[in-house]
Amino acid sequence: MSDLRYYFDNLPFECDIYSHMFAFIADANAEAGRASNGDRAAVSEAVDRVIAGQLTTMFPALLQPDRDRFAAMLPDAVRHPRFGPAWQVVRENSASWSPVMAVPGDIEVAILLAGLGIATAPLLRSAPRCVAPPTANIDELVELFGASNDYLVGFEPAAQDHYFLVSASTHALRRCLKRDPAFRQIRRTFGKMLDQPTSGPTGIWGAYPKRPGQRLSSAGHSDGVGGDLTTLFIGGWMENGEARDDGGPTIQPIPMRIVEHLMRYGMIAMVTLMRRAGFGQAGSQSANDA
Numbered sequence: 194m195s196d197l198r199y200y201f202d203n204l205p206f207e208c209d210i211y212s213h214m215f216a217f218i219a220d221a222n223a224e225a226g227r228a229s230n231g232d233r234a235a236v237s238e239a240v241d242r243v244i245a246g247q248l249t250t251m252f253p254a255l256l257q258p259d260r261d262r263f264a265a266m267l268p269d270a271v272r273h274p275r276f277g278p279a280w281q282v283v284r285e286n287s288a289s290w291s292p293v294m295a296v297p298g299d300i301e302v303a304i305l306l307a308g309l310g311i312a313t314a315p316l317l318r319s320a321p322r323c324v325a326p327p328t329a330n331i332d333e334l335v336e337l338f339g340a341s342n343d344y345l346v347g348f349e350p351a352a353q354d355h356y357f358l359v360s361a362s363t364h365a366l367r368r369c370l371k372r373d374p375a376f377r378q379i380r381r382t383f384g385k386m387l388d389q390p391t392s393g394p395t396g397i398w399g400a401y402p403k404r405p406g407q408r409l410s411s412a413g414h415s416d417g418v419g420g421d422l423t424t425l426f427i428g429g430w431m432e433n434g435e436a437r438d439d440g441g442p443t444i445q446p447i448p449m450r451i452v453e454h455l456m457r458y459g460m461i462a463m464v465t466l467m468r469r470a471g472f473g474q475a476g477s478q479s480a481n482d483a
Contacts, residue, residue: 199457200288201395201450211459214247215271215280215308222277237272244271259472266470270307273331279304280456287453293361293396294422296446300338302346306447307331309455309462310469311353315344316446323347323444345446351429351436354465355400356409359448360424363397369414369424375440376412379426398450400461403430410440427451 197206207213218240225239226232244264252260270276279301303313312327315337325337327349338344350357360366370380383401403409409428416423427445429438436443455461 197284197288199453200290206284206287206457208457209460210251211463212457213459214244214251215456215459216284217243217247218267218271219277219280219284219305219308222271222274223281224277226274226277231274233272233274236274236277240272262470262472266466266472268308268310268329268466270304270329270331273304273307275304275331275335276308280308283452284456287456291449293398293450294359294425295449296345297449297452298342298345300335302447302449302452303334303338304331305456306346306348306452307334309459310466311348311455311462313447314347314349314444315341316347316444318343318345323442327352327444346452347444348447349429349436349444350411350427351431351438351443353403354468355402355461357398357400357427357448357451357454358425359396359398359427359450361396362423365414365416365423366397368416373412373414376414376424376426379409379412379428382407382409396450398448398454400451400454400458402464408437410438411445412440 198204199206207216221239221243222236225236229235241264244267245260248255248260248263252263255263282301283299283305298318303315306313307329310329312329313334314327315324316322317324324344327347328334328337358366360369369376408430409426411428412426413422414424415421425448427448428440429436429443431437
């Protein structure tokens with residue numbers, strides 16, 4: 194795994210142990226795929242070996258049954274031969290500039306998000322209208338996206354454990370927090386957590402944990418009527434098993450900065466995966482406590 198630097202802060206791409214784990218998994222996946230000509234069994238076996246080794250190194254005190262559960266909770270997508278190459282492509286592209294408010298349309302982005310346990314769906318660029326329910330099945334995603342360039346990568350924010358924010362600059366974020374009524378409730382909830390200065394004019398983005406019962410809708414801000422979107426807060430919540438969002442569609446394009454943020458801070462995805470697997474509940478030692 195190369196010491197790749199992220200374009201926007203020139204820091205190493207991997208920022209926590211889980212991000213390193215996913216990167217090692219991706220490298221093993223890609224290498225096994227090349228060596229076996231994409232044989233699924235060979236790729237899966239190689240990935241499982243790396244997962245076992247990583248968990249032993251990361252959590253030597255974790256009980257073996259919990260370590261096995263941890264390995265099993267990782268999405269099947271990480272064992273698919275398309276996952277490793279997709280992760281590497283997106284990671285390498287992160288070393289180059291792209292617009293802060295960019296949204297991706299590449300199948301590679303949908304594939305790597307599936308490996309993080311995030312279901313995605315193709316959205317028509319022109320509408321944007323969702324053409325199929327979100328899925329984390331890579332074979333289904335490959336079929337849905339096909340060879341078309343008419344799609345954006347969409348996801349269901351309400352189903353996530355975090356809210357997401359992207360802004361073109363610190364100044365743009367401060368302006369909308371102070372003046373835009375759509376951001377009033379967001380400002381009350383997070384306060385100065387959202388207004389963190391950056392070292393340069395490269396924008397600001399992040400993920401913020403949802404609290405039980407919170408109902409924050411999406412909100413966008415443009416500088417001037419008809420102007421380009423400069424700040425986007427992605428909200429939504431689940432109610433009776435259905436996604437709700439009073440400020441936007443329940444399936445939205447996922448900003449590229451958020452994709453990269455999820456890759457760089459693997460703990461964001463792991464929080465959701467651990468919750469789904471029951472880590473931290475009675476009778477199970479949490480990896481956070483190992």
